[in-house]
Amino acid sequence: MDLDNLASLEYFYPEIILAGAILLVIVLDLVIKNKRVIGALSILGCLASLGATLQLYSGPSGFLFHRMMVLDHFSLFFKIVALAATILVLWMSFSSREVASLHQGEYATILLSSALGMFFMASATNLLMAYLSLEMVSITSYILTGFLPRNRRSSEAALKYLIYGGVASGAMIYGMSWIFGMTGSLDYSQIHAALFQGQPNQLALFIAFVLILAGFGYKIVFVPFHMWSPDVYQGAPTPFTAFLSVASNAAGVAILLRFFFPGVSQLGPDGSWRFLSGVEWPQFLLIVSMVTMTLGNLSALGQQNLKRMLAYSGIAHAGYILMGLVVLNTEGLQAMLFYIVVYLIMNLGAFLVVVLVANATGKEEIDGYRGLAWRGSAVPAIAMAIFLFSLTGLPPLAGFVGKFFLFAAVIKQQFYLLALVAVANSVISLYYYARVVKVMFLDFPEASDGRVELNPGAATLLGLLSVMTLVFGIYWGPLVAFTSQSLQFFTK
Amino acid sequence: MEITLTHFLVLGAIIFCLGMYTVLSRRNAISVLMGVELILNSANINYVAFAHYSSGGVDGQIYAIFVIMLAAAEAAVGLAIVLAIFQIFHTIDVGATETLKN
């Protein structure tokens, strides 16, 4: 299926619905006084879009808009992830005192726009489209990062993010320009054909790939493209930080996989992928993966600020996710997709607790969590413990299953060193996750520590996320089926 | 002397490096943003040159146009942020903003 512009629209309505929702929110923002309605409306828009996406999932695959985009299970999977993240973050935002001070209409609009950008990232099959979608996500992210008015940290973070993002995407398009020069095309399948048939200069190709990787890598936050993330995570409004940590990361993975797998490698009959000869990606990624998880975990150890700690933990998790890429086979990719879903659930949950605690105490530092289990409702503390232990990778929680698949993929390919490093990292990570748990449960609150109250909306969301973390830890069969189904690239 | 593709590529590379250098060495936020613009434009030169010297198609030119457009968008956002920064910190020295630290 290779559709022209008009015919494409028929398969484009998730995006159209989302775009419509964005416009509607802009308009209604002018007339509606009760700002909560805007949030609800945005969620409704997302849900509608989600419905449409799911409907497409059972439909055909193919290229849209003259091969600018592709519609396949892989892209739909990431769209679902992006929508799920958006919905959950909007829901979370209701409970956030920080977000309540913001201009709701603009906040929702920009968040939805970012989600739309992620849609495009997931389905881009053209270097131009890839760049545009990436920038769409980036620019909205810069704005939301600096969205807290007259807030030092927020503005500073935004500036850092902007400069960093600008340089990264600049480097990326510079690299892309070399690819374009070598292949004469922006279209992935033509690039693929040109690269595999011709004799490209390997050094030029390598440099181009490294530059492109800089652009993708800073979205996924792996080393050495990770340094912005702690600052930005700490500075941005917490719900948006949550969004950034899961959705942006996922979209980065999507665009990376699309470019590097169907784009520049070939799928063998046994489910393993073969890169362009002469380009030592596995070794390179192996090192990147190990360094990323180790550096992330080590840096997280000393952190006092929960958001900052979660940022470093996010870097470490990016390292784990990369493990799936290193092995260059279907199991690895599937494990990555699985992990993304699981990570989305548990990380959003953790951020939700951060939001709740910040509401009650105004603190994001670890001492704000002192004796959390003994201050009012114990539910946030218990839920936080579940999320953190899941992030550590302890059974029977979802995080364990995610790691299990990654380890399995790695061991199957006999990358024992990588497995050992990852295992050592899991143990190190326990140290800082458990420190939070310790503070919440083993320490006792002081009189000055405020009580943490739960509103019904937040409680429901917290319950939902914890239950999902537990359920996917025990019965993950359907989720595995979904991810393996989603690992289907449309290339013809 | 005939102007070949190589000349353009070298020019692009030089501008890329200059942009990089600017970003790295300048402390003034505006200057840094201008460095980013340089990097983007170095890519543009490549695109246009490649498009010119390869057979057919205007993909490169289109790409360059989009880059220019996005550079403007980014600059708009960037300047807005710089303004906000200036309001808070009364400086636009990127080194002076050091709230976020380990």
Add this chain to the structure above:
Amino acid sequence: MTEHVLTYMTFFPLAGMIAVLLLPSSKPNLIRWTSVVFTIPPLLLGIWLYRAFDPNNPGLQFTEQVPWIPTYNIQYFIGVDGISISMVLLTALLSFICIFASWGIEKGVKGYFALFLLLDTGMMGVFVALDFFLFYIFWELMLLPMYFLIGIWGGPRREYAAIKFFLYTLFGSVLMLLAILALYFTSDPHTFDMTVLIKQGASYSTTPLGIWPFDSLHLRWGFQHIVWLALFVGFAIKIPAFPFHTWLPDAHVEAPTAISVILAGILLKMGTYGILRINYPMLPQATADLAYVFLGALGTWNIIYGALCAMAQKDFKKLVAYSSVSHMGYVMLGMASFTPQGINGALLQMFNHGTITGMLFLMVGVIYDRAHHRDIEGFGGLAAVMPVYTGISALAIFASMGLPGLSGFISEVLVLLGTWQKYPVLTVFAATGVILTAGYLLWTVQRVYLGMTNEKYKLMPEINTRELFTMIPLGIIVIIVGVYPTVVLDLLRASLTQLNQVIIPHLG
């Protein structure tokens, strides 16, 4: 009913946990009794299981096999055989008893009992699981409740103890996970089913990898050996074998009494149980090659080292903790012998140590609750004040010392007897442990129970009915097994004989 008996035994406590969570925390007694109610069925089912178990069948009984995640060939597969039955019974019994031993918990009663019941499910699950994946899940499931139970309800240094326990164990279990995955991918078709993996056991490569610096030990280091070692480290931490044992004294000292009982009575057994269940049949060649050094010699070292360390302790609970290190050494040593006596003795020692050390910890708990310290030197002459307590303590202590007529003797003598045939020198060293054990335990008896009564404790109340109720069943078992060991040995024999037959052909 009968075909799901193990499932019921495993998940009744989990149901109890949910029930406890639904109760209002303002009614602690209701919570306590609810916990009791949910630990009774496993105990009764355990008794039924004991009667229904066919001791002559070496294979698995009461199995349940249901696909769980079919795409990865993961199953819900449980069952018991001679290797696990005694542990299952012990778990059911100690869980029940420990609920009563936890009666004195006043802080966060609801949380405590909920976690305790969760722990119960995890422990039972480990012993019945026959699918590797399931096994691992249960294995790790115990970690979290244990962390909290020590960390929240423990003594002054509880945080340190809890995190130390957690990190140590996690370190071991991730290595185990890698080994499990390695075995999974070596199997064809890929499976986590332990019975299938065992059938393939002999075929795992033992070709030396040649990169290990230990070749001077004349060991053959192949894939099988590496996997064996990875599993071993995971299990050795639980046992705990030297040098992975230092979490134990800390954890024991800080944990509340009931949790110490569970730790020593059940958790430690998982290490040796895992080796018997997994390392032995699945990696027979590696077992044959490595058992001498890693089980035999290390076990002997454990016996002596643990006893020596116990001798130097001033804290009563720490002393008991180190005595566990010492006594678990017998288990390792017996396992390494591959003689019927040794291996039966090892498994019996696991059972006996569970009951005896359970009593010891309960015993320490009784005086700790009254005096609020455990300094051995700080007591004295308790025999005059608390004669009944002293009597039952003496029973526990002498059982621990391996006094004939009590259960500890049977297993220790079987272990040493079995080991003699293979490793007489080790046996000589291990048997010196008998002397050291008598030394530190008698010294303790002297300092705590005998002599002039400490003025402070002239009026210390005698052991109460509840406390007696926790100790007497164990005491009866200790005596019965000592006098008539067949009641337990009969259960084990067939399966262990079969297990031995797997290894013996591989012994050089």
Add this chain to the structure above:
Amino acid sequence: MEHPIQTDYLRWIVLLPLIGAALNGLLGAQLQKRVGKWLISIIACAPVVIAFGISAAAFLKLKALEPEERFLIDHVYPWLHVGSLSVDVSFWVDPLSAVMILVVTGIGGLIHIYSTGYMHDDRSYWRFFAFLNLFTFSMLLLVLADSMLLMFIGWEGVGLCSYALIGFWYHDHVNTRAGNKAFIVNRVGDFGFILGIFLIFWTLDAQGHATLAFREITKNAALLQGQMLWGVPVATLATLFLFLGATGKSAQIPLYVWLPDAMQGPTPVSALIHAATMVTAGVYMIARLNAVFSLAPETLHVVAAIGAATALGAATIALTQNDIKRVLAYSTISQLGYMFLAAGVAAYAAGVFHLMTHAFFKACLFLGSGSVIHAMGGEQDMRKMGGLKKYMPWTFWTFTISVLAIAGVPGLAGFFSKDEILWQAFSSEHGSPWLWLVGVVCAGLTAFYMFRQLFMTFFGECRADHHTKEHLHESPKVMTLPLAVLAVGAIAAGYIGLPAVFGPNFFGHWLEPVLGGGHEEHASAALELGLMLVSIGVAALGILLAYLMYYKKTLSPDVFASLAGGVFYRLFDRKYYVDELYQKVFVGGALKLAAIGVWIDTNIIDGMVNGTARLTVFVSWLNGLFDNYVIDGMVNAVADLTYWSGGKFRKVQTGSINGYLYVILGAVVVAIIIKLRYAG
């Protein structure tokens, strides 16, 4: 012996005392409070008396049988069946164990009765009898056990009871320490014993006859021959291990140190456990396994040498002791040395004979001393006694008879048994004149120190203080009656084992099916008589010396004490400094090792664990440092360069944005360099 007679009453010999122990142990405290001490006494004494009756019945039944068929067995239940190991709980009576059960229940019964008087005022009356019964049970189990492992239960059981009874008055740490010492030293012996069991079991197992039953071991003992372990014949190694066990239980060198301290227990305990029964278990065990020991001449030499050395060493120590019970304790050790001397020259029957006669007179001596101590209000120092003859005639006369018996005065039990040993030591194929000489010297020493004791206690002026003197009285009937019975035994018991020169040796014949015949073949009666006269003479000399020194006081003991500058006196008085040595080397050594172990745990292992954690944190800190200083430093350097080149030189603040970018640039450059270097 091929077809033992099955019975089902032997078990009651063992079980009755256990029932008594259980009743008194579990309910005694209540019974004593609610009902009274008389019930406790009945519960305690009745089982032992009944057991004596059953033992006598068994003995008579045995006697009625042909010598080769004297063998009763009672299978109770299968106990341990694992692999080739199969051990049942079953009891047997053969001529050897028949003697032992009669001694244990008979003398034990008397001591039980005696104790009802001796312990009457003790608060923990019930506890005493519970342990005393438990001891009887264990001892009977030890004796009647038909297999080594079952015997080991009794073996350790008696040790436990001994421990509990030594430390019976636990308020005083002197007592509890003595108890600990007894138990731990015995454990060292048990260590050897159990290893001996293992070695025998596996050696027979390798020959296809895995067994631990004594009868089977005896039958298959020949299979042990020619087997080697560690370059030593198995029979020798096994018997050495077993002998280590025997030295522990029977207080021989090097493990005798606990017995003198064990006198801290109540005196009946000393009589029953530390004189008559438990301490003889080692001799019994060697006699029981004589078939194995006979295969190992090296071991026999060791046994004989140790026995002789112990006899001599203990006797010398006894010379200087002033505590009435300690003298008896060292005397016991010395007499046990005799028994081992006998066993060591393969004269097992002589050893067992002495065991039996010793049980009578030594129990009598201890009970007599108990009676004295009872009368003296707990005083044990002989220097504060004297002249008790007139206050307590029963005690005096029975004591005197026993002293005469132990001193080897002809006509009394001790004379016959001791002489038999001396004769065997001289004439046996394993014996030597040297062993005989040591034995004779000991006999003289024994006579001396026993008479010294007699004189110091019962003769002369009473040296007690006024208060004690007023309360001096003869002990009640329940105490004196057993004394009388034992004294009769001390006289009569010898006549069942007359030396060959005087008449038929019933005892030797009785034991022949078990222990093998004597070897009277090449010995001349004249030589035997001659040697006998020598030993009588030496004993008389000892008595004379004691008479002169402690009765007439015409010879000062200082003459001897100052011999060789007092070195010997000090050595004897301080018991050769063995206690000090053991304390320093073994106890101190163990504690030192324990401290080392703890040090390793806290410093090395935990140090490593914590070190790893700290290292991780340190690396993480370095990582932060890298961010803050190296990268910032780099930024500053470039910035400095820039400004310098622009003509301005200014110290700039750190700038993390730039720093981050440097890292990336650096990484990319490194990647490219690596690519160029290695992959081009």
